[in-house]
Amino acid sequence: MNIVDKNNMPDFPKEKFVFVQQDTAIKDERFETKPIGFFKDAMIRFRKNKASVTAIVIILCIAFISIFGPSFNAYGFNDQDVTRTNLPPRIPVLENFGIADGTRILTNRRVDNLEDTKKYPEGSIIEVFNRRTEKRVEMCDVKINAYVQNGCPDDYFWLGTDYLGRDLWTRMCRGSRVSLMIAILSVLANIVIGIIYGAIAGYYGGKVDMVMMRICEIVGAFPQVVVATLFIMFFGTGIFSIVMALIIRGWISTARMIRSQFLRFKNREYVLAARTLGVKDSALIFRHILPNSIGPIITKAMIEVPGAIFSESFLAFIGLGLQAPEPSIGVLLSEGQKVLLHYPSQTLFPALLISILMISFNLFSNGLRDAFDPTMRGID
Amino acid sequence: MTRYIIERIVAMLLTLFIIVTIAFCVVRLMPGSVYDNPELPQKVLDALEARDHLNEPILVQYGYFLKGVVLEGDWGTSIKVEPSVPAFDVLTKRIPITLEINIYSLLLSLPLGIICGTIAALRKNKLSDHIISAMVVLFISVPSFVFASLMQYFLSFKLNLFPIVYESSAVGWMRFSSMCLPIMALAFGPIATVTRYLRGELVETVNSEFMTLAKTKGLNQVQATVRHAFRNSCLPLANVIIPMFTNILGGSLVIEQIFSIPGVGGLMVKSINANDHPLTVAILIFYSIVSLLTILLVDLSYGIIDPRIRLEGK
Numbered sequence: 001m002n003i004v005d006k007n008n009m010p011d012f013p014k015e016k017f018v019f020v021q022q023d024t025a026i027k028d029e030r031f032e033t034k035p036i037g038f039f040k041d042a043m044i045r046f047r048k049n050k051a052s053v054t055a056i057v058i059i060l061c062i063a064f065i066s067i068f069g070p071s072f073n074a075y076g077f078n079d080q081d082v083t084r085t086n087l088p089p090r091i092p093v094l095e096n097f098g099i100a101d102g103t104r105i106l107t108n109r110r111v112d113n114l115e116d117t118k119k120y121p122e123g124s125i126i127e128v129f130n131r132r133t134e135k136r137v138e139m140c141d142v143k144i145n146a147y148v149q150n151g152c153p154d155d156y157f158w159l160g161t162d163y164l165g166r167d168l169w170t171r172m173c174r175g176s177r178v179s180l181m182i183a184i185l186s187v188l189a190n191i192v193i194g195i196i197y198g199a200i201a202g203y204y205g206g207k208v209d210m211v212m213m214r215i216c217e218i219v220g221a222f223p224q225v226v227v228a229t230l231f232i233m234f235f236g237t238g239i240f241s242i243v244m245a246l247i248i249r250g251w252i253s254t255a256r257m258i259r260s261q262f263l264r265f266k267n268r269e270y271v272l273a274a275r276t277l278g279v280k281d282s283a284l285i286f287r288h289i290l291p292n293s294i295g296p297i298i299t300k301a302m303i304e305v306p307g308a309i310f311s312e313s314f315l316a317f318i319g320l321g322l323q324a325p326e327p328s329i330g331v332l333l334s335e336g337q338k339v340l341l342h343y344p345s346q347t348l349f350p351a352l353l354i355s356i357l358m359i360s361f362n363l364f365s366n367g368l369r370d371a372f373d374p375t376m377r378g379i380d
Numbered sequence: 381m382t383r384y385i386i387e388r389i390v391a392m393l394l395t396l397f398i399i400v401t402i403a404f405c406v407v408r409l410m411p412g413s414v415y416d417n418p419e420l421p422q423k424v425l426d427a428l429e430a431r432d433h434l435n436e437p438i439l440v441q442y443g444y445f446l447k448g449v450v451l452e453g454d455w456g457t458s459i460k461v462e463p464s465v466p467a468f469d470v471l472t473k474r475i476p477i478t479l480e481i482n483i484y485s486l487l488l489s490l491p492l493g494i495i496c497g498t499i500a501a502l503r504k505n506k507l508s509d510h511i512i513s514a515m516v517v518l519f520i521s522v523p524s525f526v527f528a529s530l531m532q533y534f535l536s537f538k539l540n541l542f543p544i545v546y547e548s549s550a551v552g553w554m555r556f557s558s559m560c561l562p563i564m565a566l567a568f569g570p571i572a573t574v575t576r577y578l579r580g581e582l583v584e585t586v587n588s589e590f591m592t593l594a595k596t597k598g599l600n601q602v603q604a605t606v607r608h609a610f611r612n613s614c615l616p617l618a619n620v621i622i623p624m625f626t627n628i629l630g631g632s633l634v635i636e637q638i639f640s641i642p643g644v645g646g647l648m649v650k651s652i653n654a655n656d657h658p659l660t661v662a663i664l665i666f667y668s669i670v671s672l673l674t675i676l677l678v679d680l681s682y683g684i685i686d687p688r689i690r691l692e693g694k
Binding site for chain 1: 395398399403406407410517518520521522523525526529530532533537544633634637638648649652653663664667668675
């Protein structure tokens with residue numbers, strides 16, 4: 001290879017020099033696709049998860065019913081009527097098919113009482129079967145229409161009534177509203193407190209971190225049940241004190257999570273760069289480091305909702321629920337539990353509701369976690 | 381290691397002291413006096429309060445209380461739930477009942493959970509995995525008291541398989557069969573938790589290099605998983621199982637209430653409702669000790685199960 005000397009360059013004629021391109025400006029090709037942000041990306045992944053989509057639909061349905069359900073029929077949640085206590089469910093169309101038709105089977109009745117129109121008004125007896133004689137008394141089992149028997153043949157209580165004659169449908173809708181409200185309020189407060197606490201502990205580190213984490217440990221060492229019980233005993237029952245009881249210990253896990261996120265991100269170069277540019281601590285915490293954990297935070301919030309619903313009904317079950325007329329799912333369950341063996345439907349419907357709600361929230365939060373953090377996929 | 385343990389225990393005692401202080405103050409400051417029987421004359425009430433130092437400032441009361449607990453092992457005397465029985469005896473009488481039921485339920489749930497988790501991991505994304513996953517979601521989501529109610533109605537009342545409530549006076553088979561429902565109700569949650577964790581861990585380790593090595597040595601998938609992958613999954617599992625073992629002392633309030641089991645769970649609610657302050661404080665201390673011990677055990681277990689984790693830090 002011969003090296004051209006700078007001083008005796010071969011002679012190139014000027015015509016040999018031509019522009020490669022002259023007519024149009026050189027540009028990068030325009031992207032055919034649209035940019036996909038963090039949330040859009042997560043949404044795409046979330047939509048592929050059929051179970052989670054179903055779950056969110058169910059949650060929305062329950063939320064809708066909990067808001068508008070009580071106005072579907074004429075009964076109020078506290079309309080007491082002693083003439084119509086403990087009625088079985090009765091639904092207009094379904095009753096023709098033998099489901100929820102307001103009938104009940106009474107066992108071991110005396111046959112000679114069947115003619116008594118005070119006990120069994122006309123038309124209330126549908127079927128008499130299993131006739132037998134015990135100790136010279138004729139006994140039988142009777143299938144009756146409880147609505148006719150109680151003198152309200154035109155009423156339709158979709159899920160029946162409770163021991164004070166209150167419509168269970170209305171109470172259940174209102175109850176799920178209260179339960180959801182308690183859950184959402186407490187989770188929101190937990191997340192906010194946890195974020196601030198964890199951010200400060202994780203960001204400043206050192207002694208601050210040690211003291212704050214010791215406080216966490218001390219608060220965390222109080223058993224949840226004990227704290228909640230003491231709190232409710234102290235402040236009385238009510239939505240506020242239940243929410244507060246759930247907050248007292250609830251923020252700790254969020255704070256721990258946020259702290260570990262901060263430990264991970266606070267030494268990154270971009271944070272150092274921002275700090276060198278003179279960004280304030282608060283801006284560093286909330287604008288630069290915190291957005292990294294937005295996915296885990298949302299997931300965490302959704303994971304905690306069923307936990308809060310569970311805690312609320314748990315407290316109601318041990319007698320620390322809401323004040324008397326106000327229903328919640330837990331209150332309904334514990335009221336139903338008292339008459340479980342006689343009127344199982346009063347337990348069954350709240351039990352189904354809370355189970356469906358909890359399953360939906362769990363599936364939904366699983367889907368969210370997979371969507372925000374695909375590396376966690378499949379680790380149930 | 382020894383130094384670390386001692387440090388942790390000292391820290392734990394400090395935490396315990398703070399908790400006891402808070403618990404004592406909160407309980408004593410609660411409205412309502414311990415002695416509120418309207419039939420007793422004021423003089424007797426005053427005398428009773430003077431005997432228990434209830435008429436003195438709260439700090440002095442606390443001093444008496446600490447002296448009793450530390451020097452004489454005296455946790456106070458129950459006043460209303462079981463009058464004039466030492467609070468410690470009230471607790472120890474109920475612990476065995478709770479312990480028995482919960483240990484049975486753990487004996488049922490741990491093996492089942494481990495088996496289900498292993499099966500699910502081995503047959504990942506096959507039918508049996510999906511069935512087990514669905515079961516896990518169901519068991520984790522549905523509260524134990526819903527299961528308890530449903531089982532009580534369908535299994536005991538409709539099918540007459542088990543007694544409806546716990547029978548403490550029965551012996552032998554009858555006693556065990558009356559414990560079956562609470563045991564099952566308590567077992568569902570742990571089964572699901574263990575299964576979920578184990579599956580997650582196994583699925584991760586199954587793809588690691590030492591598993592490939594194990595398979596090239598000639599082990600089949602099951603052998604390799606059980607002998608090699610399973611050990612690696614023990615660490616996170618211990619994180620779940622140890623709290624289960626210690627939590628059993630706390631018992632499950634609701635389950636005990638539904639099946640009317642005279643265990644520790646119901647005792648606390650009862651004592652708080654009855655304003656039985658000495659007993660309440662004793663129970664609170666008991667619960668706190670249990671939960672502090674749990675944290676300590678979990679932390680120590682890290683070092684024992686996986687020596688690679690250095691406890692001293694830094």
